[in-house]
Amino acid sequence: MSAAPQPSLIVTAAMLAIGDELLSGRTKDKNIGHLADLLTLSGIDLKEVRIVADEEDAIVEALNALRGHYDYVFTSGGIGPTHDDITADAISKAFGVPCIHDPEAMRLLAEMYKRREMEFTEARQRMARMPEGSRHIANPVSTAPGFIIGNVYVMAGVPQVFQAMVDNVLPMLRSGAKMLSRALPCPYGEGDIGTLLSAVQKAHPETSIGSYPKYDGQRFSTEIVVRARDPQVLDAAAQAVAEMIAGIDRAKIATNPTADA
Secondary structure: OOOOOOOOHHHEEEEEEEEEOHHHHHOOOHHHHHHHHHHOOOOEEHHHHHHOOHHHHHHHHHHHHHHHHOOEHHHHHOOOOOOOOHHHHHHHHHHHOOOEEEHHHHHHHHHHHHHOOOOOHHHHHHHHHHEEEOEHHHHHHHHOOOOEEEEEEEEEOHHHHHHHOOOOHHHHHHOOOOOOEEEEEEEEOHHHHHHHHHHHHOOOOOOEEEEEEEEEOOOOEEEEEEEEEEEEHHHHHHHHHHHHHHHHHHHHHHHHHOOOO
16 A cells, blocks of 8 residues: 655645625625635645635634635635725735735726726725735736735635636645545445444545435435545545445345345
């Protein structure tokens, strides 16, 4: 069996979704799942997601907790033109730097509004505000850039814009060893397999084994998903799960030879 990946090959991330509308239910989040899918494909483990209100102290507290614990933090929401878009201010406060009207962002937005023959109002200029020293995240949808400061990537909440920004961010990121997975169907419910599956997990600590119950209207079954970075480790754990299921089959037949296993 080959050695497990070194810690340096494991890259971690967290997401901070910002907005009263997410917590009230007025807006149904679409960004968390999108980011999780793309990070998984890139070999980056999304380890934690937090949702906070449009409150400066809450944003600062959550951001400081996350950015010191994970390789990357991605935020969504709160960088628009209205009074409650306070993400830029909060992130500036978290890093202890001024929040400024970034000159390049001001230029980009001024040119865009000029092309559209629209006034570049004070409210619209708010979209150029970011912590001093930030780098831009390009926004091909609506021009107003996101920004990067430290290990924090700050993006819009509108799904179309968020997704476009994520596409621009991904090539900048350090990738880790990709997580491999294998799904095994199991005809038994979690009550039948729980103790045995715990023993398999304990015997294969380099894997993550999840069980996902299903009900077809008549009986329960379970999909068991084994995850590991090393293919040989994955194979060994998947084989152990298959043997566990076969063992339950044999035990049920022995107990009731006429039963449908």
